[in-house]
Structures are given as C-alpha cells and as structure tokens.
Amino acid sequence: MKLISGNPYLKKKDDEVLIDSVSINEIAEEFKTPLLIFLENRIRDNINTFTRVFSSEFKNSEYFYSFKANFLPDICRIIKSEGIGAEIIGLLELKLALKLGFPSDKIIIGGPYLPEELIDLSIKNGIKEIVVYNINDLKTINFYAQKYNCIQDVCIRINSQKYRTRLGINLEKTKLIQLANLKKSLSNIKICSILSHYSTQMNNIELFIKNLNSVIENIKILLRHGIKIDNINLGGGFPEATVMSQNQLKKIARKIREILDTVSINYKNIYFEPGRYFVGDAGLFITKIVKITDDKWAFLNIGNHICPKFARCSLRFYNASRINEPHKYKTSFAGIMPSDQDVLAKNYFFTKNIKEEDLVIVTNTGAYCLTFSNRFPYSLPNILLVKDNTYKRIFNPISDKDISINSIV
Ligand SMILES: Cc1ncc(COP(=O)(O)O)c(C=O)c1O
Numbered sequence: 001m002k003l004i005s006g007n008p009y010l011k012k013k014d015d016e017v018l019i020d021s022v023s024i025n026e027i028a029e030e031f032k033t034p035l036l037i038f039l040e041n042r043i044r045d046n047i048n049t050f051t052r053v054f055s056s057e058f059k060n061s062e063y064f065y066s067f068k069a070n071f072l073p074d075i076c077r078i079i080k081s082e083g084i085g086a087e088i089i090g091l092l093e094l095k096l097a098l099k100l101g102f103p104s105d106k107i108i109i110g111g112p113y114l115p116e117e118l119i120d121l122s123i124k125n126g127i128k129e130i131v132v133y134n135i136n137d138l139k140t141i142n143f144y145a146q147k148y149n150c151i152q153d154v155c156i157r158i159n160s161q162k163y164r165t166r167l168g169i170n171l172e173k174t175k176l177i178q179l180a181n182l183k184k185s186l187s188n189i190k191i192c193s194i195l196s197h198y199s200t201q202m203n204n205i206e207l208f209i210k211n212l213n214s215v216i217e218n219i220k221i222l223l224r225h226g227i228k229i230d231n232i233n234l235g236g237g238f239p240e241a242t243v244m245s246q247n248q249l250k251k252i253a254r255k256i257r258e259i260l261d262t263v264s265i266n267y268k269n270i271y272f273e274p275g276r277y278f279v280g281d282a283g284l285f286i287t288k289i290v291k292i293t294d295d296k297w298a299f300l301n302i303g304n305h306i307c308p309k310f311a312r313c314s315l316r317f318y319n320a321s322r323i324n325e326p327h328k329y330k331t332s333f334a335g336i337m338p339s340d341q342d343v344l345a346k347n348y349f350f351t352k353n354i355k356e357e358d359l360v361i362v363t364n365t366g367a368y369c370l371t372f373s374n375r376f377p378y379s380l381p382n383i384l385l386v387k388d389n390t391y392k393r394i395f396n397p398i399s400d401k402d403i404s405i406n407s408i409v
Pocket residue numbers: 066069087197199200201235236237238273274275276277367
C-alpha cells in the first residue's frame with residue numbers, strides 16, 4: 001500500500017484511502033465535510049521517535065508538549081499518557097493541564113504575559129518552573145513564593161538573537177546588573193534554567209546550532225555575574241515528523257550533544273518543548289471542492305479561518321476521489337472566505353481532472369490550525385479521533401459549540 005503525504009497512517013489501497021485502518025468512504029458517508037481528523041497512533045509514534053532519538057544522546061533529557069500547538073483535551077490526554085510534560089503559556093492552559101492530571105512537576109509555565117493569577121496558581125500547585133520573558137516578573141514570583149513558603153525555580157528566556165525577534169531578555173549590561181541584584185534580594189526564587197526557542201519549522205540544522213550557541217554564550221555571561229544555570233531548555237521549532245526525517249532529527253540531536261560536550265559547561269538537564277513535531281502530521285482535513293475556475297483554482301469548503309496561514313503548516317493536497325490519478329497538474333487552492341486573500345496554496349501538483357464535490361485531503365493540519373483559527377461566521381468542523389479501525393467524534397459543533405479553550409476549562 002502506498003503512503004499518502006509520507007504518513008504511515010494514510011494509505012492508498014486500490015482506489016480507496018485508508019485513514020489508519022478506517023476507509024475514508026465510511027467516514028465520508030457518516031459525516032459531512034469539512035471534517036478534521038486526528039490520528040492517535042501517529043501522535044504516539046511521533047512522541048516515541050522524538051524521545052528515543054534525544055534520550056539516546058542525553059540521559060538527562062525531559063520533554064514538555066507545547067499546549068498551544070493543539071489544546072484539545074483528547075489530544076493532550078494522549079500526550080500525557082506517553083509521560084510527556086506540559087509547556088503552558090497562560091492561565092486557561094494551566095487549568096486545563098491540571099484538570100487533565102498532568103503532574104505539577106512536569107509543568108513549565110512561561111510567556112510574555114504572566115498575570116498574577118497565573119503566577120499565584122502556578123506556585124500554589126508547585127509547578128516545576130516559571131519562565132520569565134520580563135525581569136520585572138521575578139518580583140511577583142518571589143512575592144507568591146513567599147506567600148506559599150517555598151522557593152520557586154525560575155527559567156530565564158533569553159532573546160535568541162534571531163533577526164528582529166522581540167521575545168525574551170537581552171542580557172546586556174544593565175539587565176545583568178539588575179538580575180544579579182534581584183538574585184541577591186529575592187530569596188524565594190532560584191534562577192536555575194535558561195530557555196531559547198529560536199523559530200518554527202526549522203528544517204535546517206544550522207538554526208539549531210545558532211540557538212544552542214546563543215544559549216551557551218548566555219550561560220557563560222550569567223555565570224560571570226554569579227548566576228549558575230543548571231538546566232538548558234532549547235524550546236521547540238521542529239517541523240512535522242513527516243517533513244523532518246528521523247535521520248535529520250538524529251543529526252540534530254547528535255550535533256547538540258557534541259557541541260555541549262566540547263564546551264566547558266556543567267548542566268544537569270536538557271529540556272525540549274515540541275509542539276508541531278508531536279501533532280502536526282497527526283491532523284488532516286477532509287474537505288470538498290465547491291467551485292472550480294477556468295484557470296484551475298479550486299475552492300475548498302475550508303479556508304484560512306480554520307486552516308490559517310499563521311499556523312505555518314506544511315500543507316499537502318490529495319484528491320481522495322481520484323487518488324489513483326497522477327498528481328502532477330498545477331492547481332491553486334482557495335478557501336471560502338469572501339476575500340481574495342483566502343488562498344491556501346498556489347500551483348500545487350494535483351490531478352488533471354477535478355470536479356465539484358471531489359473530496360480533498362489536506363494533510364499536516366494538526367498543529368496551530370485550531371489555535372490560530374478565527375471567528376469567521378462559518379460552522380466549525382466535526383473533529384474525529386481515529387485509532388486502528390475505530391473512530392470517535394471528539395468535537396461536535398452542534399452540541400459542543402466551540403473549540404476555544406474558554407469553553408473547555
Ligand atoms: C517557548 C516555546 N516553546 C515551544 C514552542 C513550540 O514550538 P513548535 O510547535 O514549533 O515545536 C514554542 C512556539 O512558539 C515556544 O515559543
């Protein structure tokens with residue numbers, strides 16, 4: 001059986017598409033399009049690949065799933081059951097992680113905006129680390145750590161020096177003096193980790209090296225100012241697992257380990273926070289063509305409101321109604337928002353024959369599509385979770401109403 005989109009859980013069998021072991025026809029008979037499908041086995045495989053590769057280089061590696069990639073409870077539950085921790089940016093995500101039973105010593109909180117309520121709840125629950133993007137947050141953390149009579153571990157998010165990034169702390173002289181003074185005066189915090197998340201969809205090993213070098217440089221600077229870092233957090237940024245080969249992942253893991261071996265830094269643990277790698281290629285849309293123009297633009301019944309450019313997914317398009325026909329004729333795909341800007345792809349290789357009502361599979365939509373989706377006034381899709389030869393609906397727009405995190409917690 002031939003794989004579709006390089007995904008072992010999407011196969012072509014004769015003239016039929018199998019989603020894991022379920023026929024697409026069976027699903028299409030029961031549910032109207034558009035439909036968003038998640039592949040449980042793929043999520044588990046991606047986690048196992050990632051942790052196997054990095055754990056074989058680092059005995060002391062820990063993994064935290066970036067909830068913002070996809071915070072659907074059923075998805076997070078699968079990830080938790082694989083023993084992965086949570087990387088959280090806000091109060092609602094924290095409430096969700098706690099509700100799902102993520103152990104607090106496997107939760108890292110951090111972001112450009114840490115409201116007091118978030119800091120309070122984090123410390124009250126004994127979460128592992130709080131990542132600060134703003135030095136002033138240290139005082140608030142110290143205040144709540146004092147309130148709960150504990151010492152809170154803190155991570156400094158440094159500015160990765162990536163061209164024009166505004167995220168994180170730039171450790172220039174005044175900031176370092178401020179930090180060293182705060183370290184002395186704030187006795188309920190312990191600055192013990194450093195984080196640098198460089199970018200998204202990093203297929204080039206050089207980007208990982210740049211990120212690591214920036215971390216190493218900053219660890220040395222901090223040490224010179226009396227701050228000893230124990231844990232290195234390299235964030236996420238890995239592409240979908242079908243886009244980044246295991247070999248490339250191994251090369252990245254090895255290179256990171258080799259560089260760390262050659263510099264004289266004593267660190268205890270290394271953390272990774274993948275989002276897209278775990279769930280990106282575990283999501284796919286089943287959609288249909290609703291209109292075709294003479295110059296080969298196919299309009300699908302999804303658009304940027306639910307499959308947004310912002311999500312930076314590696315979108316791939318397959319004509320499920322003509323899966324055996326060669327996909328080598330340039331076709332452009334537009335969405336259904338009444339705007340010429342609603343373009344999903346231009347000049348993508350697709351089947352020569354296309355008809356309205358053809359079913360189209362859009363792959364690699366598991367990460368960030370829902371997070372960046374907007375409130376454009378179309379109905380949300382049904383969402384299914386497929387595993388082996390079974391499937392269940394995990395979101396029904398009629399009864400569940402909304403996928404937003406506000407409606408979950
Ligand atoms: C600090 C941090 N960690 C992890 C991630 C997850 O990134 P990705 O989904 O690209 O792996 C992000 C994404 O923005 C991030 O900012």
